[in-house]
Amino acid sequence: MGEGRVVVVTGAARGIGRASAVAFARAGYRVAGADIAALASAAMDYEPATPEDLAETGRLVEEAGGEWLAVVVDQRDTAAIREAFARVVERFGGVDVVFANAGIQGFAPLLEMTDELWHDQIDINLTGTANVLRVAAPLLVERGGGRIIITSSTQGQHGTLDGSGYSASKWGLIGLMKSAALELGRYGITVNAVIPGLIDTKLTRHEDRYAQIIRSGGNEPTGDVERDERTAADAQRRKLPLGVPWVEPEDVAPLVVFLASEEARMVSGTSFAATGGDSANVTA
Ligand code: NAP
Numbered sequence: 001m002g003e004g005r006v007v008v009v010t011g012a013a014r015g016i017g018r019a020s021a022v023a024f025a026r027a028g029y030r031v032a033g034a035d036i037a038a039l040a041s042a043a044m045d046y047e048p049a050t051p052e053d054l055a056e057t058g059r060l061v062e063e064a065g066g067e068w069l070a071v072v073v074d075q076r077d078t079a080a081i082r083e084a085f086a087r088v089v090e091r092f093g094g095v096d097v098v099f100a101n102a103g104i105q106g107f108a109p110l111l112e113m114t115d116e117l118w119h120d121q122i123d124i125n126l127t128g129t130a131n132v133l134r135v136a137a138p139l140l141v142e143r144g145g146g147r148i149i150i151t152s153s154t155q156g157q158h159g160t161l162d163g164s165g166y167s168a169s170k171w172g173l174i175g176l177m178k179s180a181a182l183e184l185g186r187y188g189i190t191v192n193a194v195i196p197g198l199i200d201t202k203l204t205r206h207e208d209r210y211a212q213i214i215r216s217g218g219n220e221p222t223g224d225v226e227r228d229e230r231t232a233a234d235a236q237r238r239k240l241p242l243g244v245p246w247v248e249p250e251d252v253a254p255l256v257v258f259l260a261s262e263e264a265r266m267v268s269g270t271s272f273a274a275t276g277g278d279s280a281n282v283t284a
Contacts (some may be wrong), residue, residue, distance in 0.1 A: 001261055002029035006092040008085070010034045010075060010132055011102030013049035015201035016151065018057040019249035020099055020256045025066025027257050032069040032088040032095075033057050035102065040074070041120035043106050046206040067092070075102055075128035081135045094143050097260040098136040100129045101151040103169075105203050107162045107212050118165045125169035130176055133191075137184060145188025147260045150177050152193040154275055157282040161216050174271065181269030190268035192259045197275025198236060200246035205229075241277030 007024045011017035012033030021031050039048040051072070058068040069091050071084040088095055103125040106117050129150055140146030155163055156170025174193060181191040198204055198213075210232040211221035217235050221228045233245035255272045258264055273279040 001027040005096040006030045007097040008032045009099045012057050013037050013053040016249045016252050017101045019253040021057050022060045022064050023253035023257045025061040025064035030067040030092050031061050034071045034073050034084055036074045037072050040104050043117040043120050044104055045208050046202050075132055076123050078131045081131050085135050095139045097147040099149045099256055100132040105166045107208050109162050110164055121165040121169045126172040140189050141187045148191040149256050149259045150193050152195050154197055154278055162212055178269050193271040194255050195271050195273035196252045197247050197278045199249055244276050247276045
């Protein structure tokens with residue numbers, strides 16, 4: 001399906017980025033995986049990705065039959081992104097598909113929020129993704145067309161208790177995606193979003209996230225991680241029509257590969273969700 005086409009996946013060190021990189025390799029793409037592979041924000045309270053994580057994605061991509069190039073880059077830095085894409089072009093001869101997926105998530109009520117928590121999420125999730133698009137789009141134009149897929153969230157489709165910075169960043173990405181679809185269609189470039197629900201990755205498997213789920217249900221977390229994890233899982237099972245607590249990264253990846261495909265040539269300016277049915281709780 002990919003027939004040697006070149007995809008750049010950001011946030012490729014683990015989670016949704018890794019699962020998608022592997023799915024792209026299986027579909028016959030050559031894969032460049034970009035990631036900061038280090039602490040992106042001191043305001044996060046979950047474990048950062050490492051260079052070993054990025055290398056492991058490379059191993060899995062190659063095992064799936066794909067060619068692999070790793071690039072370490074902070075997507076807040078436009079000059080560094082330009083250099084990273086130049087390396088991809090040098091290695092693979094061009095870029096056909098961009099999956100702009102990297103992001104972070106932190107929680108705090110507005111009344112207690114630090115400048116750092118707000119700015120890091122907006123700077124990485126919204127501005128960083130826009131940086132990637134602004135660097136990549138001219139390369140796709142040069143190529144005569146292409147695909148851009150960005151990762152938003154259900155939390156970019158509704159308000160989020162104690163998650164205003166994240167919600168604003170992911171809602172902003174929908175505006176970016178739709179505007180880019182309007183501007184780039186004439187060059188044969190489609191632009192869409194994937195909407196992951198609660199996915200089983202490092203970004204979600206920690207006490208702060210469990211506490212947020214429990215508080216959203218009107219209860220208070222205990223602070224005991226294992227107990228709060230069980231309570232959050234039960235709440236998710238009850239909330240999601242498909243009855244799972246977490247959705248797997250591998251459940252999101254096929255949407256990304258479809259949106260990158262030739263078959264999706266008339267799909268642009270919209271979003272595709274894998275949420276275990278939670279999408280039924282948003283308006284459209
Ligand atoms: P993840 O496992 O933490 O993967 C995200 C990757 O992006 C990490 O390797 C991370 O590195 C990297 N990254 C962070 N800041 C970066 C930067 N400035 N430049 C380059 N790379 C950077 O999380 P995930 O769950 O797979 O999330 C992937 C995307 O899906 C994110 O945009 C997230 O917001 C979105 N999403 C996730 C869920 C979910 O439930 N998991 C739901 C909806 C949407 P560090 O670890 O060092 O930060």
